[in-house]
Amino acid sequence: MNKNAATSNHLFDASTLPFSQACENNKQPILDVLQQELQDFTRVLEVGSGTGQHSVYFAPRLAHLTWQTSDVVAHHATINAWHTAYPASNLYAPLAFDLAVDPLPISLASNQPYDAIFTANTLHIISWLLVEQLFSLVGNALPINGKLIVYGPFNENGHYTSAGNQQFDISLQQRDPKSGIRHLEDIIALAKTHHLRLSVQYAMPANNQLLVFQKQ
Secondary structure, three states: OOEOOOOOOOOOOHHHOOOOHHHHHHHHHHHHHHHHHOOOOOEEEEEOOOOOHHHHHHHHHOOOOEEEEEEOHHHHHHHHHHHHHOOOOOEEEEEEOOOOOOOOOHHHHOOOOOOEEEEEOOOOOOOHHHHHHHHHHHHHHOOOOOEEEEEEOEEEOOEOOOHHHHHHHHHHHHHOOOOOOEEHHHHHHHHHOOOEEEEEEEEEHHHEEEEEEEEO
C-alpha cells in the first residue's frame, strides 16, 4: 500500500473539484458515529470512495487510524484530486477495487488486515450479486470483532421508509434494473451467513441508516 504523496501547499478552489452534495450533507452525521464506533480501531478500508469527499473529511478527524480509499480505477483521478486539495498524513491513495472483476484489494490479503471496512451509498447502486460478493469478501477479510459499517437507505418490513426513498428507488431501477434500495432484513440475513452480526443500527438524516456489523 502506497501512502498518498499529496503534500502540496498550493491553495485549491474546491468549487473546481467533482462534487457530491449528498456527501456534503451527510459527512458530519456519519463522522459522529464513526468517532464512536472506531475509537479502538486502527486500519479502515473505505469501499467505493466515490469523489473522495468523505475520505478527506473523515481521515484528519480520525487521526488515530489510517484511512485507505478504494474504488474502480475510473474514479481514482477524482479521489486523488480531493486528496491533493486536502491532504492528511493518515489518508491513503485509492486501491483499485471492482467487485465485478477483482477478488479483493491486495492489502486485504496482507499480514496487516484492516480491522474495519466502511462503505457509503453503495449497496443500492450495485447488483444484488455484487452485494453478496462484497459481504463474502468482508466476512473472509475481517478479523474477529472487526467491523463493517454501511451507510445508505434501506427498506424495512417490506416497505419504503419514506416517499422520497420510493421515488429514489424508482429512479435507480429505471437507470439499472439490477440496482435498488435493499431490504434491511435481507442484508442482515446475508451478513449472518458470513459471520457478521448487526450490533447497532443508527437512524440518520434524510431517511438513511448506518448499520454496524461485527465479525463473530
